[in-house]
Amino acid sequence: MVQVTQSTVIDAPIDEVWRILRDFNGHESWHPAVATSVIEGGARVDAVGSVRRFRLRDGGEFREQLLSLSDAKRTLTYCLLEAPVPLMGYVATIRLKPVTDGDRTFWEWRSEFSPPATRRDELMRLVSDDIYNAGFAAVRGILTRSRPGPGNLGPGAGQAILVPDASSAPTSVDASRALPSVAPPRSADATTKAIVVERHGGPEVLQWRDVHLPPPGPGEVRIRHTFVGVNFIDIYSRNGQFDLLRPPAVPGMEAAGLIEAVGRDVAGFAPGDRVAYACPPVGAYAERRNMAPELLVSLSADISDEMAAASLLKGVTASFLLHDVYPLKPRDIILVHAAAGGVGQLLVQWAKHLGATVLATVSSEEKARIVERRGADHVIIYSRESFAEAVMRFTDGRGADAVYDAVGADTFAGSLAALATRGSLVSFGQASGPVGDWDVGRLASKSITISRPNYAHYTDTPEKLGPHVSRFFAAVRQGIVTVDPPKHYPLARAAEAHRDLEQRRTTGSLVLTV
């Protein structure tokens, strides 16, 4: 959501300015960008609820509805119903106030809307300059022309747009740029099927498309995916919470498959090699992609593609959370939130193997059974009881040494309450929303340590990533962690997988099949 506010002072009495502005169909006669306008259904211009349909001088057609009009406060509010530009959720208010010192008028024009992230600046400029400031100048021109004399604001104020003409009028609403599009395939190159995030938003922004795929460049390999992992980080990059993806672009950071082609200057990989990866840049939700091979993991025969795509990112995450972020010690007591989820199940099993006592939270009885099977010492169904109280009861008032929390907003306060003195909160996700602002001083009451690890900072070089991959695959081979077969969705139906994951309808991992 962005806000645009522009304001000016018109050198005319407030009633004169208001007479012009309160006519909801009147912009046709004063705004330089508006070519024609009608009120639909012959409704009155001051009937709240009336809809004006208008065309700009450059041809774009808009519909706006009057939401409120007050002659007492001299305000009017309206919203956009249809437009050729993505001014989503646009609601605007015009407000006039008298300047008693000089019988002039203060005019404020403000709006809120939710532009696609990539067009934010352009659309804010369009609204503030081409609509609001151009409107100020036009009304000033009309009123100061009709009231000649020494009251003018300054030489030439507003004169330039008394006679708006199509070539110079500020009407740059360019309908041809209304929708971003992934570069169309060039004829010389191949294409591949992919899921494209058109703009930041809900699962519906995931579109199944042909995208351009050039041959691998120097230092790149091309991979034909077999399975693609679905992770919460994909949701955060889709909706814009994390700055990982700039639409339009292909999401996804985890997949397995075969090397199909190798560019110049690539050593160590050849066509036919089985590989997997769990790293940026995004681009995994595609049949094929090119990428640098530094962070590719070679798969041995006992690790299936399906298993690698389902668990590599989660396994590496669990590994660095337990070994680097808060190095777990035998006999630690820990709490794992969302323990039936992909990372959650790995944390429970692995922490048990390392000698910890593991308490876990889940949302349902069914999920509690799964987590018990994974070896948790005590499972709390957080909708039935306060998990912080349950932890204190279980530990005789001592609290947990560490809490692994990827739930975020809903659990953060409880997690702090559940910690022992000198405990650590590992906040590694925000499935329920950002945790907001907290007073660091309050942590002193228990000398709490909080960490907020970012996946990339623990995995962005082969040196950092390698030990976690080896450790995780070793844990799989030795049966220290068991990964259930993931739930399958066709790649084209990635939106469905996102919906299920966001609505907590899943346990374990999700993969897209290619």
Added chain:
Amino acid sequence: MAKVYVSSVVPAPAPAVWQVVRNFNGLPDWTPFAAESRIEQGAPPDQIGCVRNFGLKDGGRIRERLLALSDYEFSCTYSILESPMAVENYIATLALTPITDGNATFAEWQADFDCPPERERALVQQIGAGVFQAAFSALKQRFGR
């Protein structure tokens, strides 16, 4: 209930004007009518609830309580506890709004109060012109126009 509303345009950016007017103890610095001022009980002048006690150049004394102060909205609301004007339930708000076109400030000052009906006209005139507009005129002059 009587109402006074005065507004003006100050030729300076709103944050700069706010810096001058937000000081609840600063009337002698920027208005032509206040001679001296102090905050009772040594409270900081931006503590909500503090009381300013200031002397007028014509000799009267006024005590006013700070009810609200917003650095976000550039506004300040206060009530009169004691004054020579014999008004009751007097609450006033001074607010600044940026004028983006020209980088100036729209300044508003309004007050609501009760008084005997026969004195209303004179009090509205006295407060509107003698206090609020006089202060705004001084602000406009201070910022150069």
